[in-house]
Structures are given as structure tokens and as C-alpha cells.
Amino acid sequence: MISLGNTGEHGEEEDNTMETIYTLWKRQVIKYFRSRSRIVGSLAQPLLYLLAFGYGFGSVFSKAGQGNYIQFLAPGIIAMSILFTAIFTGIEIIWDRQFGFLKETLVAPVSRLSIMLGRTLGGATVATVQGTIVLVLAMFVGFRFTNYSQVPLALLFMFLIAILFTAMGTAIASVLEDMQGFQLIMNFLVMPIFFLSGSLFPLSNLPFAMVIATRIDPMTYGIDGLRGVLGGIAQFGITLDLLVLGGITALFLAIGSYLFTKIQV
Amino acid sequence: MQFPRLVEIRSSLTKFYYESSAFAKFHVMLKDPICHLTCLSATGIIFLVANIISVKNLTKKFDVFTAVDDISFDVGKGEIFAFLGPNGAGKSTTIKMLTTLLSPTSGSMSINGQDPSHAQDAVRKSFGIVFQDPSLDDDLTVMENMELHAALYSVDPKTRKGRITELLKFVDLADKVKWMVKTFSGGMKRRLEIARGLLHHPKILFLDEPTIGLDPQTRNHMWTYLKNVNKKEGMTVFFTTHYMDEAEKNADRIVVIDHGKIIAQGTPIELKKKTNSKTLEDAFLSLTGHEIRNEEAGAVDQLRQHRRAWGGRR
Numbered sequence: 001m002i003s004l005g006n007t008g009e010h011g012e013e014e015d016n017t018m019e020t021i022y023t024l025w026k027r028q029v030i031k032y033f034r035s036r037s038r039i040v041g042s043l044a045q046p047l048l049y050l051l052a053f054g055y056g057f058g059s060v061f062s063k064a065g066q067g068n069y070i071q072f073l074a075p076g077i078i079a080m081s082i083l084f085t086a087i088f089t090g091i092e093i094i095w096d097r098q099f100g101f102l103k104e105t106l107v108a109p110v111s112r113l114s115i116m117l118g119r120t121l122g123g124a125t126v127a128t129v130q131g132t133i134v135l136v137l138a139m140f141v142g143f144r145f146t147n148y149s150q151v152p153l154a155l156l157f158m159f160l161i162a163i164l165f166t167a168m169g170t171a172i173a174s175v176l177e178d179m180q181g182f183q184l185i186m187n188f189l190v191m192p193i194f195f196l197s198g199s200l201f202p203l204s205n206l207p208f209a210m211v212i213a214t215r216i217d218p219m220t221y222g223i224d225g226l227r228g229v230l231g232g233i234a235q236f237g238i239t240l241d242l243l244v245l246g247g248i249t250a251l252f253l254a255i256g257s258y259l260f261t262k263i264q265v
Numbered sequence: 266m267q268f269p270r271l272v273e274i275r276s277s278l279t280k281f282y283y284e285s286s287a288f289a290k291f292h293v294m295l296k297d298p299i300c301h302l303t304c305l306s307a308t309g310i311i312f313l314v315a316n317i318i319s320v321k322n323l324t325k326k327f328d329v330f331t332a333v334d335d336i337s338f339d340v341g342k343g344e345i346f347a348f349l350g351p352n353g354a355g356k357s358t359t360i361k362m363l364t365t366l367l368s369p370t371s372g373s374m375s376i377n378g379q380d381p382s383h384a385q386d387a388v389r390k391s392f393g394i395v396f397q398d399p400s401l402d403d404d405l406t407v408m409e410n411m412e413l414h415a416a417l418y419s420v421d422p423k424t425r426k427g428r429i430t431e432l433l434k435f436v437d438l439a440d441k442v443k444w445m446v447k448t449f450s451g452g453m454k455r456r457l458e459i460a461r462g463l464l465h466h467p468k469i470l471f472l473d474e475p476t477i478g479l480d481p482q483t484r485n486h487m488w489t490y491l492k493n494v495n496k497k498e499g500m501t502v503f504f505t506t507h508y509m510d511e512a513e514k515n516a517d518r519i520v521v522i523d524h525g526k527i528i529a530q531g532t533p534i535e536l537k538k539k540t541n542s543k544t545l546e547d548a549f550l551s552l553t554g555h556e557i558r559n560e561e562a563g564a565v566d567q568l569r570q571h572r573r574a575w576g577g578r579r
Contacts, residue, residue, distance in 0.1 A: 016416070016419045019419070020416065027405065027409075030405065031402075099399065099400075100400060100403075104401075105417060107364050107365065107394055109385075109387075109390045109418060110417055265367070
């Protein structure tokens with residue numbers, strides 16, 4: 001039963017959908033800023049990628065005539081940190097379902113959809129903040145904006161990527177019973193999404209199979225868009241990227257919401 | 266002959282006597298059909314108990330396994346009701362169905378006059394619940410946990426703070442509002458959960474093994490408080506436990522369930538009489554046998570183990 005409003009039998013009950021969404025969003029944000037060790041810990045990996053790949057392949061990349069590798073790589077690594085943070089936030093529901101706060105929300109007189117939206121928007125906000133921190137770090141490593149007026153558009157891309165993968169995590173967590181399938185998801189879903197998105201390499205001159213794989217990967221469009229907005233080099237064009245990414249995000253939000261409303265504890 | 270003032274009776278009293286005739290009974294049924302009135306006649310007095318929970322032929326099947334098998338029982342308004350049974354008997358499954366978390370395979374239920382499978386929100390507003398596993402947010406403070414609950418249940422923002430403070434005082438946590446829940450002991454978490462469950466003035470409080478791992482002091486304190494709310498506000502308490510002394514001491518009425526079927530019900534005294542036992546524990550054992558149950562470890566138990574191994578990560 002998907003209904004945005006509070007589907008009470010009695011008409012006099014106030015609709016608390018917005019308060020529910022806001023409250024659950026706020027909860028995620030508060031928790032994120034409280035867990036400093038988690039913030040620092042999850043910044044180590046993207047920083048390592050930026051330094052190791054950025055400086056490691058930098059000279060090869062520029063000798064091949066592709067320009068500055070850090071400039072190319074940074075949007076990919078920003079998207080990567082968003083991907084990981086977002087998918088983890090979604091998958092956390094598996095834990096939360098048995099031992100956490102989720103049960104408390106599931107017996108509350110609020111619609112499942114508003115719970116899902118609150119959590120997802122909260123998780124996506126956190127992932128976007130995480131991505132923004134990586135962006136700032138990238139600037140220390142040598143990344144430069146081509147156009148500062150594009151920053152809001154960059155944030156929009158980051159937020160869309162974040163919503164997409166939080167919703168995907170939610171969808172997965174809604175059908176998984178325990179954490180045993182977790183490794184499977186990491187190896188067969190999250191890592192391929194990252195590696196096949198063109199985050200590390202240009203999408204031109206690829207073998208046919210890779211062309212197909214990269215075009216199917218929704219993250220490809222997020223990264224390409226981000227690259228276009230931040231560094232001025234988009235393969236598909238920002239408009240197309242935005243349309244595809246927006247469409248897929250809406251689709252996953254719908255799938256995630258549907259599966260979430262079907263959770264039985 | 267005076268007409269009974271039914272609405273008042275319904276809202277203010279839990280068990281009431283009415284000196285009357287068959288006409289009064291009929292009238293009551295007519296005006297208040299959802300209340301499922303049980304009428305027990307005793308020497309010219311009609312003794313009316315309004316049932317707040319009513320379960321008829323409830324069944325839940327998981328694939329081939331029947332967890333709950335055609336059970337029927339009623340819980341009177343204002344009763345302290347114990348739902349007992351060995352591990353895997355079907356207690357938690359029944360509670361999940363009553364609290365809208367699981368939909369039944371067949372049968373009907375009524376909670377405060379509403380059907381949990383259809384009028385979910387109305388039912389959800391009417392009860393509070395303390396789960397077997399804590400469902401607090403460990404990374405939030407006491408006050409934040411309470412405020413979240415208040416927001417989810419649309420508790421009037423004007424009276425929110427006052428109500429929260431009052432409840433926290435009752436469970437002895439008023440001086441710890443700014444504490445992170447993760448720093449709390451098991452007993453403190455339980456107390457906080459009970460306070461939270463009562464925040465929206467529920468008509469029924471479900472407690473699924475609420476005193477597991479609590480010391481006698483905390484257990485006593487908790488029951489004193491619950492009985493007080495039960496008396497003062499007429500709140501119905503529906504609880505499960507493995508401590509038979511707890512059920513004997515606190516429950517007005519008991520239902521014993523085993524292998525998904527109800528095998529006995531009555532007051533603690535009735536159950537002891539029926540089985541010729543001195544204590545409720547003996548009565549329980551004679552009803553359910555001495556065989557130790559092997560509950561198959563489901564996904565939940567495996568998660569529980571993971572969680573222990575991770576040192577309660579969350």
C-alpha cells in the first residue's frame with residue numbers, strides 16, 4: 001500500500017508526512033556529524049585513490065594526450081565516495097530492521113513511504129556532504145574548477161547520485177534477510193558499478209563489450225555530468241547526463257519505496 | 266428505567282456492572298458493536314467487560330510451517346494479560362500480527378475496535394510496544410529518542426516537552442536527558458523504551474519479554490509503575506515472559522500457547538487449580554511438557570550472533 005499521506009481511518013487526524021520525513025532526515029544528519037571517526041575513516045580511501053592513481057598514472061595519461069589526470073580523476077573519486085556512503089546507508093536497514101530504530105518507525109502511525117523518503121533523503125544528504133569534503137580534498141591535491149558558477153549544478157549531480165544509490169541500497173536491504181549476502185553485493189554490484197563507470201579511465205576507444213557495460217552503468221552518467229560541470233569535459237553532454245541520471249534515480253526511488261513498503265519484520 | 270450512558274461507560278470504565286435487563290444488553294450491543302462486549306450474567310446483574318483485543322481463528326503460515334494455528338482469545342479493557350508459551354510457540358508471531366508488522370494467513374483481529382490488517386494507522390495510534398530487541402537509536406540522546414517518537418506519533422508540540430519530562434521522571438531517567446543511549450545499561454534502555462512506549466498515551470501496551478536481563482530491583486520498579494498506569498489510566502497491558510513468577514504476580518489473566526495452538530487460559534489461580542499445581546511454573550510445565558524446544562536458528566538469530574561478535578556495533 002503506497003500512499004503518501006497518513007492513511008488514518010479518521011478524517012480528523014493530522015497529516016504528519018512532512019514532519020516524519022523531516023524528522024528522519026534530521027536524524028541521519030545528526031548521526032553523521034556526531035560520528036567523526038566514521039567521517040575521517042571514510043575519507044581515507046578516496047584520498048588514497050586520488051594520490052595513488054592521480055600521481056601514479058598522471059604522466060602516462062598526459063603523455064597519451066589526455067591532459068591532467070587529477071582533473072579527470074577527481075569527479076570519479078567524488079562519485080565513488082558518494083556511491084559507497086549512499087549504498088551503505090541503504091544497506092544499514094538490514095541491521096536496523098532487527099536491532100534498531102527501524103522497527104520503532106514501522107509500528108508508528110506514519111506511511112512507509114514517508115519513512116523511506118526521510119531515510120533516503122537523509123542518507124543522500126550525508127553522502128553529498130561526504131562527496132563535498134572529497135571535492136575540497138581534491139582541490140588540495142591539484143584539482144581546479146573551470147567555472148565556479150557551476151557549483152550548484154555539481155551539487156545537484158552529486159545529490160542525484162546519492163539518492164540513486166541510497167534507494168538502491170534500501171531496495172537491496174528490503175529483500176535481504178541478513179548480512180550474508182553483503183559480500184556478494186560488494187563484489188558483484190558495488191565494485192562493478194564503480195569500475196565500469198569510467199571513473200578511472202576515459203570512455204572513448206573501448207572494446208564493444210566495455211562500451212555496453214559502461215553505458216548500462218547508471219553511475220557513468222553521474223560521473224560524466226560531474227566531469228562536465230566541474231572540469232568542462234563531458235562525453236555525452238550535461239543535459240543528456242542529467243536526464244538519464246534523473247530518470248534512473250526516479251526509477252530506483254520507486255523500486256526502493258515499493259520494496260520498503262513490503263518489508264515484513 | 267434509565268438508559269445507560271454508554272459512551273461515558275466505554276471511555277471511563279473498564280469493567281463495569283450494570284443492573285439491568287436483556288434490553289440493556291441489547292442496547293449496548295447495538296450502540297457499540299465494535300466493542301465486542303462479553304456479557305457474563307450473575308444473579309440478575311449483567312457483568313460487562315469490553316474487549317480491547319479480540320482474536321478469532323487467527324492463523325499464520327510460513328511456507329509449510331504453521332506458526333500460529335487457528336487461535337482465538339479476547340483481552341478485556343484494562344486487563345494485565347500474559348501470553349505465555351515455550352520458545353517457538355508462536356508468541357512473537359502473534360504480537361507481530363496484532364501490531365500490524367505481519368499480515369495473517371487467515372482469521373480476524375480487532376484492536377481497540379479496528380482491524381490491524383486494514384485500519385493500520387488507527388491501530389498503530391492505539392498501542393505502544395516494547396520489543397524483544399531494543400529499538401532505540403543508540404547514537405542519539407535520550408531526549409532525541411523521545412522527541413523522534415513524539416514526532417512520529419504527532420504528539421501535540423505544546424505538551425510534548427512536559428509529557429517527556431514527566432515520563433522520564435517516572436522511569437528515573439530525568440537527569441540523563443542529554444546522555445547518549447549507547448552509554449546505557451540494558452535495564453536503563455528498557456526503562457527508556459517503556460517511557461517511550463507510553464509517550465502517546467496508548468490504550469494498550471505490548472511488552473515482548475520486557476524483563477529479560479533485568480535485575481529484580483529494576484523489574485520490580487517497572488511493574489510497580491506499569492500497574493500504576495494500568496490502574497490510573499485503564500491502560501491494557503499485554504506481555505510475554507519466560508518468568509512464571511512474574512506472570513503469576515502481575516497478570517489478571519493468562520493464555521498459554523504451544524505449537525501455535527492455545528492450550529489453556531484463565532486466571533493464574535484457575536490454571537493452578539486445573540493442573541493441580543502449587544505454582545504457575547509447575548502448571549506451565551504440566552501444560553507444555555518438560556521437553557526442551559529446539560527453535561531453528563532463523564535469520565534473526567544469526568543476526569543476533571553477528572551483532573554479538575561485532576560487539577554491538579550499532
